[in-house]
Amino acid sequence: MNPNEINHSWKLDTGSQQSYFCRKKTKINQFYRGERKYFSQKTSLALIGLFLQGLISLGFHYHLYSSEPKEMIQSLMNWVLFLILIGWITYQVNRMDYRRSQTEESNPLELEQNYQEGRDQNSQPQEWLYQAILSAPNPIMLHAEDGEVVQINECWAEITGYTVAELPTLSAWMERFTSPEPLPSVKNPVGYSRLPHIFQEYVITNSHGHLRVWEWSSLRLGKLGDGRNLLLSTVVDITENRPTETPVQQSNEQLQLSLLQWTAELTQANDGLQEELQRRQQTTSELHQVSERLKQLLRSSPAVIFSCQPQPNYKITFISDNVKTLLGYDVATFLREEDIWHNYVPDEDQDQWRDAFIQLLATGTHIHEARFLHAQGNWCWLQLEMRLVKDGGGNPAEIVGYFVDITDRKQAEMQLLTTQNRLKTVIETVGSGITLSDKQGNFYIFNSKITEITGYTLEEAQSHVNFLGLLYPNPEAYKKAQDQLKFVALMGSIFNIETTIQTKNGQSKTLLLSTVMMQDQQNPLFLSTFQDITPLKRAEKALCQLIVQEHLVWEITHQIRQSLNLDDILNTTVTEVQQLLECDQVLIYRIFPNRQGKIIAETNLDESLKHRRSQAPLIPLECYKNFSRGRMRVINNINHDPINSGLLKVLKHWGIYSAIMVPLFEQNQLWGLLIIYQDQGLRHWLQWEATLLRQISEQVGIALQQSQLYQQTQYQARRAQTLNHVIQVIRQSLDLDTIFSTAVAEIVTLLRVDRACILQHFPQKQQWQEVASYSYSPYATPPILPSIQPLNRLETDDFNVPNSQEIQHLTGISGSWLPIPLRVGSQVWGCLGLLKHQHLRGWKESEIELTCAIADQLAIAIQQSELYQELQVANQQLKRLATVDGLTQVANRRRFDEYLAQEWQRLQREHADLALILCDIDYFKQYNDYYGHPAGDTCLKQVAQTLEDLLQRPADLVARYGGEEFAIILPNTNREGAIYIAQQIQGAILQLQLPHADSIVSQWLTLSLGVTYTIPSTLTSVSDLIAAADQALYQAKQQGRARYCVQEI
Structure with missing residues (x-):
């Protein structure tokens, strides 16, 4: 049989297999010398009994081997030598077990290793017995007391023709017997009765179908690993010797009777020894259970216990078995490695490990967390707690400790750190300021946006006793902020509350505040978001200012137009502008074509300066040209702003240090300057102020033109009255359709022309579109398509000169046209056209002047209507944004x-x-x-x-x-x-x-x-x-x- 086919762990005596580690962990009484001598005597008697039993059995069966004395003696010698070998091996095993049980206690950390060595020593005698059984010349079977077959030798397999795999139990062998007599009971082997059943005959059928007569004998050999008795059985094939059996059997029975009494005495002594061995086996079993329990606890424990040398390499001297579960390595791997703390840790962690052991040697204890290489190739995190053990002289003797796997905890910490970093990134990159604080003013979140808004850092906010007081220095605002916090504590939250704070640099900012109260271990926290809406508020303010400006322009225009007297117009202008801009002085400087001029209107006239200002030097030619082009001049500081030397001389002559100079035009000709200035200190002029003055200057220019028109047309009182009527009708409505239809109808009635129309120009499309028209009589209406008729743009330097060909192309009829541009600001909005088609004659100067005046009023109406529409759109947009x-x-x-x-x-x-x-x-x-x-x-x-x-x-x-x-x-x-x-x-x-x-x-x-x-x-x-x-x-x-x-x- 192949030795590798053995599938059972068996032993001669259970005591020899007990763990040295387990016996040392359990305190047992040691044998005394007398007990040792008694045990030796009992062992000797047992071996003699075993030898005699084998000899008797051999004597019973000598006739089966040969009928010749020489052959019988040879067989007898073989059996004697075999039984002596078995007895010697049994004695050696029991003796080694006894010596091992008497060994003095040693270092607990070496117990497991000693157990391994003891087990290796025990395996040698068992191997000898195993080889002896397999090589025996007689058929031998090893089986358990319950009938399970453990092993058979080659001789058994040859005479039976079966293997263990084919007949694994004695019951399977029993099925092969044809004799009515059963196999010998497995519960009545040697060692279980005073007089063992030596042999018994029965007939068996082998694998070839032949009937064979066997004699069966059994002997108790020891115990299996699970505690069952191990029996050694042998058989003898007596089929051929059956006829001559009677004489030999009688001789054997006589010999058996003579030896029976002595065998009984030896058996009784052996039974006493067996009882003593059973007690030892019970004690050893209990120790084994405790050992197995301790091993089970160590294997199931998450902590791996170890010890190592207190030397530079810190070589492992002991490590528990559960290191296989934790790290995937065998114990032998750790014990074999000379420098495991260097070879199994990352290179970047080498210094940390070295420092950990240095600190351990210095302090005696140390807890260390680091990475270690797992058997699968990945890095795992370990937490080690180590303690230094010193000898009697106080020198380091050994390092003991344990470690646990904290990889999951480390991964959770990394994930938490990642989540915290992501949350921090979100908090830092969000467009709003975010804070998380408690009632005591401790801040847990204070992002960079809130620092950008307030100007304070987290350290500054934490260090100040009352950070809220920094943001709200005004007592009333501070009380309001405290009331809001109380409201949050009561209601839980507030949303979208506008509040104004003062930043670190003293700047006021308007914020949109939302606060929610959170509970953190009975400590209320306030999570607040701040959105800087200062630019939005500025835009709202600018829009309101624009509306106010438009209203002021309209008011000033209205005041200016209350009179057509030039002096009234100018005085009203300077007075209203001074009140609007809250400046020191406002004056109107009249410029004549020769560049000479004089102040003709001024607020707060100082008689001491009247003569000096009347002798003002000429306006420099370069400045005169710039003013003629419509360019205004804004001067914040005459000592620092780049100014023409001639103009600087004029300003100093008037005592002006900061001013806005806006040109006034009459019929596209420079008429004068509207000057707003400071004579007491400097002033930084704002853009909206300059824009407002530009609009006022245009209205003043219109007023100047109206005044001139009034002076020139007094002789035409009736026409002037009609014109005023037209103007009043235009001003009664802001609806352009109503204004246009009324205007063309009044013009046709007043001037008795054949037709009047208003055309709007679209620069993007290079087209003109008729928006209103009126004819004196229906038959005089030209054949213009009812739909929008695209026309070429009419451009000329002098709109007083009619272009009959263009107009004919425009209307499709012949006649004389007078096109007057409608200007809104500096842009041509459209054209007011008059038609005379009955006679091709020119236009009178008075007709042209009246038409231009009406065109100007229409331009004003258009501008007012557009402003009104813009105002309506702005109001609608504001309303829409609010809803x-x-x-x-x-x-x-x-x-x-x-x-x-x-x-x-x-x-x-x-x-x-x-x-x-x-x-x-x-x-x-x-x-x-x-x-x-x-x-x-x-x-x-x-x-x-x-x-x-x-x-x-x-x-x-x-x-x-x-x-x-x-x-x-x-x-x-x-x-x-x-x-x-x-x-x-x-x-x-x-x-x-x-x-x-x-x-x-x-x-x-x-x-x-x-x-x-x-x-x-x-x-x-x-x-x-x-x-x-x-x-x-x-x-x-x-x-x-x-x-x-x-x-x-």
Whole structure:
């Protein structure tokens, strides 16, 4: 048989297999010398008994081997030598077990290694016995007491024809016997009775089908690893010797009787020894159980125990078995490595390990966390706690400790650190200032944006006792800020509150504040966001200033136009401008064609300066040309700004140090200068001030032209009165269509021309378009197409010179045209044209002047109308910004509250139905977390647009009610209508098929809707309607979302 086929661990005596480590861990009484001598005697008697039993058995069967004395003696000698070998091996094994049990206690950390050495020593005698059994010339079987076959030798396999794999148990062998007598009982082997059953005959059928007669004998050999008795059985084939058996058997029985008494005595002594051995086996078994329990605890423990030398390489001297589970290495690998703390750690951690051992040697204890190479090739994190053991002389003797795997904890810490870094990045890159603080003023979050807004760093904010007082130095503002914090502590949050703070450099900023209170271990924290809306406020202020400027310009213009007297116009101009700009002085300087001039209007006239100012030097030619081109001059400081030397001389002559000089024109000719200045200190002029003065100068120029026109046309009183009538009619309306139709009708009536029209010019298209026309008689109307007729642009340096060919091309008829440009500011808006087609004659100077005057008024009306339209657009834009949600472009919460209250009052008067639907996007937070906030914003826009498109009636309103909530107001809608709209909303949202992978209810984005309705009355209120809709929405969420519920008030 092949020795490698053995599948059982067996031993001659259980005591020899007990772990040296386990015996040393359990305290047992040692044998005394007398007990040792007794044990030796008992062992000798047992061996003699074993030898005699084998000899007797051999004597019973000598006739089976040969009938010749020589052959019988040879066989007998073989058996004797075999039994002597078995007895000697058994004795040696028991003796080694006994010596090992008497060994003195040693270092606990060496017990496991000693056990391994003991086990290796025990294996040698067992191997000898095993080889002896396999090479025996007789058939031998090793089997357990319950019948399980452990091993058979080659001789057994040859005479039977079967192997262990074919017949694994004695019961399987029993099936091969044909004799009615059974196999010998496995519970009655040698060692279990005083007089063992030596042999028994029975007939067996071998693998070739032949009947054979066997004699079977058994002997107890030891115990298996699981505690069962191990038996050695042998058989003798006596088929051929059956006829001559009787004489020999009688002789054997006689010999057996003579030896029976002595064998019984030896057996009794052996039984005593067996009882002693059984007691030792029981003690050893208990020690083995304790050892196995300790090993099991070590294997299941997350901590690996180790010891190492206190030398530079710190070689491992002991390590527990669970290192295989933790790191994947065998114990032998650690014990074999000379420098494991260097070979199995990363290069970059070498210094840390070296410092750890140095600190351990210095302090005696150390806890270290570092990476270690796993058997699978990856790095794992270990936490080691080590202690230095010293000998009696205080010198380092050994290092003991344990380590555990903290890789999961380290990965969790890394993930936490990554999450914290991401959160920090978000907090730092968001466009708003973010703080997290407590009532004591300790800041836990203070991002860079808040530093940018306030100018204070986190250290400055932490070090100051009252940081809130820095931001609100004004007592009233500070009290208001404290009241807001109290409100947050009471209500939990405030949103979008405007507040004004003072920054570190003293600058005031307007912020949009939102604060939410959070609980952190009974310590309330305040999470606040600050958005700097100072530029927005400046824009609002600039828009308001623009509106105010336009109004002021209109007021000044109105005051100027209260009189056509030149002196009144000029005095009114300087007075109004001084009040508007709050400057020291305002004057109007008249410039004549020879560049000489004089001051003709001035505020706060100082008589001491009147003579000096009347003798002012000439305006430099270069400056005169610039003023003639319409360029204004802004001077903040005459000592620092680059100024023409001649102009500097004039300014110093007048005592001006800071000024704005705006040219005044009359009929495109430089008429004079409007000068606003400071004579007491310097002033930095603002852009809007210069722009306002430009507009006022244009109005003053118009007023000058009107004054000149008034002086020149006094002799034409009737026409002037008519003209004033036309002007008053124009001023009564800001509607251009009304103004244009009235103007052309009055011109035709006043001047008795055949036709008057107003054409608007579109520079982008290079086209003219007729916007109004009037004819004296119907038949005189030229054949102009009723639709917009594209015409070439008419350009000429002198609009007083008519171009008959162009006009004929324009109208399709012959005649004399007078085109007058309509200028708005510096741009040509269009043209006022007059037609005389009865006689080709020129135009009178008075007609041209009157037409130009009307054209100027039309230009003013156009400008006023445009300003009014711009104002209306600005107002509408402001109103829209105040009522529209910036993200979704639907009505915001403010518009929702206003409109719901408005419709409630209206429908209460009409006793009509009013329905309200609240919509909430299901699992929108998960949507944001999964797809990101940009995708969430896009989702909100799509949902809002879908709701807008779904509602057909103008009275219906969609509003953004909250973060992911929308509200729909449905006037004149009953219960059925509201449910129908809710169903339509659900269908429309599903048709969008917006993916929502993190939703529990659907793979697509869904809505939960709360529907309510009522007829407004004095018994209910708007809040009741909102509460009912909110309750219905809550029911829809509780029932699983992606549905609607209806709640009646």
